[in-house]
Every structure is written in structure tokens, then in C-alpha cells.
Amino acid sequence: MAIGWYLTVSAIIFCIGAGGVLVRRNPLVILLCLELMLNGANLSLVAFARMWGGEDGQIFALIVMVVAACEVTVGLGIVVAMYRRRLPFDVDELHELQG
């Protein structure tokens, strides 16, 4: 398969994630859509690594995975804190980041 196919798939996945971040209001689902966007970027990075025959792109993809795991951990911690404080699960109502 030519590399362009992989890049097209990665672009589609990224755009689905971006649309999901805009449309959904539940913070849990917004975190999932962020994962989608990062995965689309990962796919294009690995495709470029395959294209040039170097492993640097794969290293970059692994670092992106680590950052995504950190983001999920902190984000889910915030979600659990929101649940404890009985705040509404709606990002439109949570526009003030106060402690």
C-alpha cells in the first residue's frame, strides 16, 4: 500500500476526533476524542517513519503515547474530583477553573 492511504486514514481519524471534541459535552467523552486525535497523529508519524526508513518517527509516536497516558491520568483524576464535589458533567457549565 502506498503511504498516502495511511496518511488519509490518519487525517480522517484526526478530524473525527476534532469534531467530537467540538460536539460532545461530557468531559469523559472529550478525553476519548482527544485520544482519537493523538492516535491519528501517531499513525501519520509511524507512516512517515516507514516512508523514510528511519525509526525516529516511531520514537516520537511512543513519546506521544506516554504524554497521552499522562493526560488521561490527570484528566480522569479531575473527572473523579468533579464527581466527588457533585459538579455537573457538562463542560459548558464548567468554565471557571476554581479549586
Add this chain to the structure above:
Amino acid sequence: MSAVLFFIAAIGAITGAIGVVLLRNPFYSVLALAVHLVSLAALFLLLRAEFVAAAQVVVYAGAVMVLYVFVVAYVGGGEQLASGAVLRVLGPLFALALAVELCIAMLGAGLKGVSSRGAPFIPGFGTPRHIGQLFLTQYLFPFEAASVLLLVAAMGAVVLARRRRGLEAEEQTAFRIEAPRPAYTGTMAEAAGVRPRAGDEPLTPEVEPVGTTTHDATRQQGGW
């Protein structure tokens, strides 16, 4: 063969991504993301990135998904929120425009490398041995920075999600039931054989069970 595998994996990945966005229940969204991640790992394998594919399955589809499932089960799903009218129309339009723009930028750029089948076969490309060598020689600083970042994120999650003192007291008083049950109604204290203490006044059971003696020593006390 690789073309067939590519199309199966790509359709799986895109279907999973659409499912994440469109499904109403967050639990089903998490399951759709798992499908998406496994399909993406297959795509990574087709691109000869073995280690990245393995890390994708183990770290993402394993650890991160378990974290998501636990949080969804703890918080509870059932979101029936409709997004705002403006964003509901503009969001998909923006995503479509972005997709078209990205495809034009990448495929219409005229780069010769993009339209090719990639570099020739290199033995050991993408194996853990090569990746590990790169991580410990050329990319040592990003490797260490990633470890520090993981530590910071773990501590941050503990601080964010810990149980706060004031809230704990509120929750406990909210769930406490202030009425003791009468004796001989199957309380846990009776089952454990608790005798009345010296300071307590002996409780007389309201209904005397048939065939039991009513000595003070055998008289049971009601408990919680």
C-alpha cells in the same frame, strides 16, 4: 494480502472512531475506542512498527482502557446531554473542512516520497532492539523526561482524586441511620452473640420468642 488487511484495519479504526463520537453512553464509547485502538495496532504492524504496535495494545488497549472503564463505572454513564445548537451544526462542518484541507495538504503536495511504497526493507526495522538502542543513545533525554512526566502525572492524579476531609465527614453523617433495631429482629450484634454491657439498661424484647427462657443472662440486646 497487505491491501486487504489494510482496508479491514482502516475500516475498523474509522468505525471505532465514529462510534466514540456518536454513541450516547460513555461506556459504549470506551468500548468503541478499544476497537479503534486494536485496529490501529494492526495498521502499525502493516507499517513494520512492531514495538509501537505492541505498546499500543499493552499500554492503550490494556492499561488506559481499564482506567477509563473504572472511572466510567465509578462516575456512572447515562449522558443525555445535547450539545448547543450552534456547535452541533458547526462542529461536523469544521471537521469535514479540516479533513479536506489535510488531504489536500498531504496528497496534493506533490512530494515524491508520499506517493511511493516507502523505503526498502531493512532487517530488524522497528524491533524492540532498534527502538531500545535509539532510546538509550540518541533519544536519552526525551526518555528520561517521559519518565519524570509519568511520575508527575501519577502524583497529580493521586492529589486530584483523593478524598477530602470535609467531604468525608459530610458523607458519613448522611449515610448514618440513627435508629437502633429492637431485639430479636436478626441484627448483626445478636448473630455475633453480644451480651449487654454493665452500663446499659437491659432491653426487653417486644415479642418473646417461643420456647426461650427469659433469664437476664440470656436476654439479648438490640444492636445496629
